Amino acid sequence: MAGQGLNSSTSVYVALYGGTAAYAGVLAAVFSGAAAVVRLLSGPLIDGRGRRIVMLFGFAVLIVGTVGPLFTHDVAPFVVFRILQGAGFSAVTTASATAAADALPASRMGEGIGYYGLGQALSMSVGPALALALVSTDPPENLFVGVTAIAVVGLSMIFLCRYEKHPEMLPEEAVYRRRLEEGESEAARTGAAEAAETTTSTEQSRMEGRPKRESIASRIFEKHALPGTLPMIVLSPAFGFVIFFVGLYGASLGVGNAGLFYTLSAVSMILVRLKSGAFMDRFAPIVILPVALACGLVAFAMLVACGTVLDGAPVRDAVFNLSGIVYGFCIGIALPLNQSVAVKNTPPERWGAANALFQLANDVGIGGACVIWGIVNDCFGFPVTICCAMCCIAASYFVARAVYPKE
Template identity: 55%
Template sequence: MADSAHVASDDEAIEGEVARASAASAGRAAAQPRLWTAVFVLIVLLTFCCFVMGQGLNAGTSVFLSRVGYGASLAGVLALVFSASAAVARLVIGPIIDAGKCSLVMVAGAVVLLAGTVVPLAGQGVALYAASRVLQGVGFAMATTAASTAAADVLPRARLGEGIGYYGLGQALAMSVGPALALFLAGTDPASNLYAGLSLVAVAGLAVSFFTRYERKPLALPETSAFRERWERAERAKAQVAAAESRAANAEPQAAAAESQVADAKGRPSEPVKAPAAKPAKAPSFFEPRALPGAIPMTIMCPTFGFGIFFVGLYGTQIGVANASLFYTISAISMIAVRLKSKSFMDRVAPIKTFTVAVACGLVTCVMLYFGPASDYVFYLAGVFYGLCLGISLPLNQAVAVKNTPPERWGATNALFLLMNDVGIGLASALWGFTNDAFGFGVTICLVMVCLVASYVAAWVFYPEKDRAWR
């Protein structure tokens, strides 16, 4: 009997340990909600396709124009056309996305981007190239703004910064594949193969966009995701309204009878009670000022990326680098590495501290590019620090902007953030084109360094106080 009791006691102890382990496991699972849902993977894939298009068109256009007889100045002007078109489009589509049309905007953007890539295949001429850049800018803005908002919508709240870092993997991969593919295609005969090849990527992005309609299955999203929480609040509100209407419908006959009795008792007819006038619906705002603390430092830094995206390939070709596209491949590997490590710092380290590292990497990139003619290896190695700079700063500042605004305004937030990025890249790229033709790439690289320092000063000025805490 004693042995049996001892065995039973051991069994109970084992069961207790198993229960405690299960509870601890459940607690850890609850503390770490699922990040990589099917729809999030599709959004990352769509982003990859869109940025292959965007980065490829931006890097390849200057080489294409050079091959057909134009200079860097036209490439800079067309870069401004692309960015201005994207900026205007983002102003319009932000409120549309916030109105619940995020998936629709993604599909429409993919269609317009495809159209803009096909147009140059119809003929040549500055007017035709400008029209194609307008369509490319509008389509790129629509698809990427909607995808950024969708990513924030489907990520669990506790892992939002980490998730945005992983979301940038699509952009990081595109930084390698897009420019490298574009430079290869633009170097073949005819040079218009650039647009034929990238059109196939656009078709793939359009196909993916049809499967990213997360609004149809909100219960498949993490419990703390912004879209699911908004959907559940809306459903509860609908249920409360229905219940109130039901109670009002049941109470109406009794209220009418009571009112009739009161009127009879007073000897005068009763007047119906008027419902309070409904307040006019507030028009959606195109501008979300709470996104500015993250948007302003990024905008000032964007000329760095404008130079990298539009002109590093051309710069490497002119100084005789054997394989200029390798810069983009190396930078992409660097970005992927830092994005995969974003869990360790994105939601844990003070943003100003992280941004310091990004700016330092950008300055190192400029110094190495300046001395790029001395050695191909110096030019290639600059891609490592360029990738770190872009891989850290873009999701970091986007997270600052998003966390500083309410979820129902994330469409306008992402629209403003990306709009200001487009403005920073476009204006600077037009300037870089003229500077390159007039003074050479060395002067341009020095001006890029000035922009990096200015962006760091802006972060100290505009970041919220909690994000400037050096802890």
């Protein structure tokens, strides 16, 4: 809610104090850039230092970034505040995704990540509306009071996340608990042999020199997560169009309430994720993904029709908003499906890096595509831009066929 609210309302707040639209665009890019950098760095920290400490650090940085604007009405320092907001948001979301995977049974990983993703759907439907309402009050700094309060609630919840020191709190089938218990049993069975081997290895190391250390690049970049990451980086530009341009597209068509598109897409996303247990872990990912992508293509085709063949305002508005329902099915399946592929294909001790790489791909795909979509739209118009986004949806299927695990 904090991240979605800040992204939707910062431009409005900046405009109230004389900032330009171009400057608001710079602030959006700064947020995305800071989030991308921190995702790369937080992955190894999550795997090495733990999930809870990274979440605590992330919320602390986010709160500093939301409290800062309360002490100045000058929009110039906002670059610094947006860096802090992006860094904190990125650290929290990466660590929390890893913690969610820890608590799930391996046999229901896809379904569980779908439930975890309900947070995204709820924040999309509540965060922007709440933030825009707050920034419209007097004074507009109420926006940052509200967002800070939300972040403080999140920070307090982190103190309940104690499973890393007390794994017995987790269900017996949880991946994190089973991994620790299996490791302890193996250590007990082979303790003497390992001690002897360690002694021998130590002597060899003294003779041969220090053992090779893991490089920084290998700690940050988790190659096993690529089967879920590569399809996502191809698909995410289509999601980026919806996030940044569907509202503008609806306004250009004269749709009465273009924001209803987002509300309906969030509702359908919630519904499909609540029902994900019926299919997410029972069928191969390459069987499920085409269904999601077909929904995406239908939704974008409905949007194209709104700007080309539908002239009547009532029909056009209805088709425009109903496309949000179909789009919600697409993102509600495709996003957790690809994330579960990335996580399942990665050793549990590297889940932090896997989630960081996956979410980085999502950030890069969405952020980078927005620049391209803006240029294409200025040159050729919305229908052509939407068709290009449909090409991304289709291409993601062929990428998935090439990189998804066989089993």
